[in-house]
Amino acid sequence: MSEQPSTAASSQPKARRAGGYHHGDLRSALLDAARQLIEDRGPNEFTMKDASQMAGVSVAAPYRHFSDREGLLAALTDEEFRIRATELETIRDSLPLGSIDAIIAMGQSYVSRAVERPGLFHLIFGSERPDPAGGPHHLETSNGDRCFGALVGAVMAFVEAHSCPKDDVMGLVGQLWSIVHGAASLQIHHNFQRMLPEIDTQALIHDAAHNLLTGYLAGQNRS
Amino acid sequence: MSEQPSTAASSQPKARRAGGYHHGDLRSALLDAARQLIEDRGPNEFTMKDASQMAGVSVAAPYRHFSDREGLLAALTDEEFRIRATELETIRDSLPLGSIDAIIAMGQSYVSRAVERPGLFHLIFGSERPDPAGGPHHLETSNGDRCFGALVGAVMAFVEAHSCPKDDVMGLVGQLWSIVHGAASLQIHHNFQRMLPEIDTQALIHDAAHNLLTGYLAGQNRS
DNA sequence: AACATATGTTAGCCGTATTAACATAGACCC
């Protein structure tokens, strides 16, 4: 029950609602509102005011649950990472361990999620601050780790299945991650649409992963 | 003289300055200010107020030169695309036509520029609007076309040099673009730094392009 | 010199984030 976006009046929390002075589960309601607003317009256009209105409370109420706008977005980011992590883990576990298909399917899921909800992709990966110093970063959340871990596991299994040295795993992970992340970004920002209108992004992921891993194995066998 | 960021009091425009009521070349001064602010803090943190102050004018003055904040950013985006296009074309023309090295060097340039100025990369590629409909898009500018065209040219030469069918060119372009764009994005957002601290992004580009193109050629020869 | 145009300035409006001061609902205690 903690996997799906909390739909306000759900389970264990006291969700009274209806005319009461207190909302019952404002925190969840705000996250739901924010999710929808960001899906529709992207994170930059998201306003606390709109989220408050959707939840049926005053503009000041959210500050009882989140330190500020950033805090709300950070909480939503973590929720979204959790959903993606679970999905990636499911895919990894439902396809043959060490197969190229598992890697490809994970990549396609990554892109699908991004394309379905561009605003949310932008939220979780789109931090703009040039300075990495201050405060915890998005991917730093444990759910971000889970996403990354799922990919690493699939690639690790792949190189082991092909008797390759494990030293290369992280390099391969970086290359594959770049492909899927880049494809997702370019698709979302309509760059493919403008420059490569015919492109099928899912096919691109398939072909790119295939080419990359084939080329990698060829390099291994030769040396 | 039109390649470098216009440094305010330069050449053909009347650049009087010094105590005068009129600035002389406010437009360029604003673009320079915006460039610096965005380099430092990213496009979201950029404010018209700060840019005006840096240029030494009132907050309303910029609106004589740009329709609004978006207009200023669009103009800066085009300038930045022009700089990158020229660089990519230079690289393409200075390395053996059809060589894999030319493709790799272009990719490395793409990433270098991004890493050096994350804010500007974010500006030119970071539009968040889910709706592609309204108005001209960033890459739509002719300078965006030039960037893309340089990459296409290099890949086209590569497949021709290897006697591959030209049908695949756009697919390859999409795959290579995804790699460099993804690597740049992940690096900029500190995702590599968190998850793959040892990674060398330039090497990643080299290896990924090499693996991808090797795998592609292998697929060609086999069929 | 008078006008027309381009380019600045000041003042002010509006929308949004955030905080301060106050209000009320529930929970807990006796």
Next chain:
DNA sequence: GGGTCTATGTTAATACGGCTAACATATGTT
């Protein structure tokens, strides 16, 4: 069952940033 504490709302009020309107001053045209 009433008193008190805490959590959670509400209504101002403040501050900042984009943008426009009304006014001012250069430039240069004739």
